[in-house]
Amino acid sequence: MRMTVIGTGYLGATHAACMAELGHEVLGVDVDESKIKSLQAGQVPFFEPGLPEVLERNIAAGRLDFTTDYAQAAQFANVHFLGVGTPQRHGSFAADLTYVRAVIEDLVPKLTGSHIIFGKSTVPVGTARDLQELANSLAGPDTHVEIAWNPEFLREGYAVQDTITPDRIVLGVREEASRAEEVAREVYAQALEASTPLLVTDLQTAELVKVSANAFLATKISFINAVAEICEIAGGDVVALADAIGLDERIGRKFLGAGLGFGGGCLPKDIRAFMARAGELGADQALSFLREVDAINMRRRDRMVDVAKRALGGSVLGRRVTVLGCAFKPNSDDVRDSPALSVAGSLSLAGAAVTVYDPEGMDNARRVFPTLAYATSASKALQDTELVILATEWQEFRDLDPAAAGELVAARHIIDGRNVLDVAAWQAAGWTVEALGRNL
Numbered sequence: 001m002r003m004t005v006i007g008t009g010y011l012g013a014t015h016a017a018c019m020a021e022l023g024h025e026v027l028g029v030d031v032d033e034s035k036i037k038s039l040q041a042g043q044v045p046f047f048e049p050g051l052p053e054v055l056e057r058n059i060a061a062g063r064l065d066f067t068t069d070y071a072q073a074a075q076f077a078n079v080h081f082l083g084v085g086t087p088q089r090h091g092s093f094a095a096d097l098t099y100v101r102a103v104i105e106d107l108v109p110k111l112t113g114s115h116i117i118f119g120k121s122t123v124p125v126g127t128a129r130d131l132q133e134l135a136n137s138l139a140g141p142d143t144h145v146e147i148a149w150n151p152e153f154l155r156e157g158y159a160v161q162d163t164i165t166p167d168r169i170v171l172g173v174r175e176e177a178s179r180a181e182e183v184a185r186e187v188y189a190q191a192l193e194a195s196t197p198l199l200v201t202d203l204q205t206a207e208l209v210k211v212s213a214n215a216f217l218a219t220k221i222s223f224i225n226a227v228a229e230i231c232e233i234a235g236g237d238v239v240a241l242a243d244a245i246g247l248d249e250r251i252g253r254k255f256l257g258a259g260l261g262f263g264g265g266c267l268p269k270d271i272r273a274f275m276a277r278a279g280e281l282g283a284d285q286a287l288s289f290l291r292e293v294d295a296i297n298m299r300r301r302d303r304m305v306d307v308a309k310r311a312l313g314g315s316v317l318g319r320r321v322t323v324l325g326c327a328f329k330p331n332s333d334d335v336r337d338s339p340a341l342s343v344a345g346s347l348s349l350a351g352a353a354v355t356v357y358d359p360e361g362m363d364n365a366r367r368v369f370p371t372l373a374y375a376t377s378a379s380k381a382l383q384d385t386e387l388v389i390l391a392t393e394w395q396e397f398r399d400l401d402p403a404a405a406g407e408l409v410a411a412r413h414i415i416d417g418r419n420v421l422d423v424a425a426w427q428a429a430g431w432t433v434e435a436l437g438r439n440l
């Protein structure tokens, strides 16, 4: 099939490359010239394992190209995926739909014939219906445009795998004559042959599935972090507790990783936009618990700063602190709303001399927080430091040898912000180990 993918950020660039990998002919579209130039040259403008290979292979095979020209996109195909960003609106919890609407406004007047636009962006419930009205008002007399919603569930760090072999495909279609399911079945033929469930719903349900999934994941993380707060006071161990409750298959161990909490470009803004939309619908109460989910999450960062201060005798002023990790999670260079970078920044603003090391996130972090010191390796970051904070659980940090690391530092004191270290091994090497939600 021929298709365009409009928006070439995380979601769009991955979707475009992976659709080509499935054998489709794909044109990626973005208004950002530099992004398009880089993608045309086979370079992924962010870190995503496996994606550069998929991109290069499909450009070379002639199945994948990129453009900034909407007229070319309108000519190229009758199927379009919309994957632009829906960031948090400045000064509000609501989602900013400017980019989503701009795609419809730019594309639809250029279309002729019959087209389907599959929305993939995370949007407030009701958006697809509004976009259909907008499209109807912009389409020429002989042009027919259908808007369907096909939310995306990919995780950064596993984006290729999640796109090629998703665990489910959700498709929201409008009530009146819809061709979306038939077309989607062709787009996703490979996954459907492998028995991937396809759930066809109305537009509103599809929009809500996406935000509900992210709200549930955020709630699960904040639940265990709330229990971590109790463990810290009452003297429990949140890791053992998570293992124990996670064995109940109704609960499950995934997303019960207690520590610095969630960040990134999705979970934080999505729970806020969900609350904002509930308010607009007159149902604030239904989602007011998400305020607490957000608050618990943000408190973990403060708690880490407090533990660090206490570890250094009450103040970090003038003290040398190393923060391992600044990406919001491992296998990503994304620092948007990163708990790790937030902690590094707070400690620096409290007067500490903070050195950061992250395998991939430092270029992005430097743009957000240029005043931190960035080391070129973990060993260099550890050199002569008085306190180490493990803030993002990269495998490289999990694999650190406590004895060798101990030779580098000025004081063997580490705070495990992600509960991933082998505490006994670190203690045996002479380290004082602290962690969130545990009394070690």
Ligand code: UGA
Residues within 6 Å of the ligand: 122, 152, 153, 154, 155, 156, 157, 214, 217, 221, 254, 255, 256, 257, 258, 259, 260, 261, 262, 263, 264, 265, 266, 267, 328, 329, 330
């Ligand atoms: C999330 C969802 O998992 C995807 O399904 C969704 O498609 C995506 O948002 C999106 O809306 O685009 P992602 O933001 O890539 O994906 O990251 P996650 O793997 O969900 O992790 C989010 C945050 O939670 C990270 O900061 C991570 O460190 C934290 N986390 C995760 C915990 O603190 N504890 C856990 O047990 C798990």
